[in-house]
Amino acid sequence: MPEFSYGPVELILVGFDGERPGPEIVDALRDVIDAGTVRLLDLLFVTRSPEGALTVLELEDAGDAIGLGEVVLEATGLASFEDIEELAAEIPAGSSAALLVIELAWAKNLASKLAAGHGAVLSTERIPAPVVNEVLAALAD
Structure with missing residues (x-):
């Protein structure tokens, strides 16, 4: 059976007011x-400024200020700049x-196990919890 080092990966964009997530989001x-x-x-x-400019900070640059400085990332660099720009279109100005x-x-x-049985996931779709x-x-x- 093929043993994968990683399982499926998702990119999730979590919006919040201001420049830093609150303690509830961090928790x-x-x-x-x-x-x-x-x-x-x-x-x-x-962060999208009121004028629309984007600022991107990596965890190593912002982690201590947010309260996540002790978090160890497993594989940085999977989100390309194009991914970030595409997802950032959802961020309103000033948030x-x-x-x-x-x-x-x-x-x-x-x-x-799917790969061992010559199976493959052909498609997935996520229904957001509020909609469900x-x-x-x-x-x-």
């Missing part, structure tokens, strides 16, 4: 990292976001 990141649900490969902070590059640790074994909850709440009414 949420720590929780999923500590639980082993995901492996944080890279983390960037992107910021954290761009998380995460490995879905739970899916690594599944990916290895809204739809299910509407169905329950």
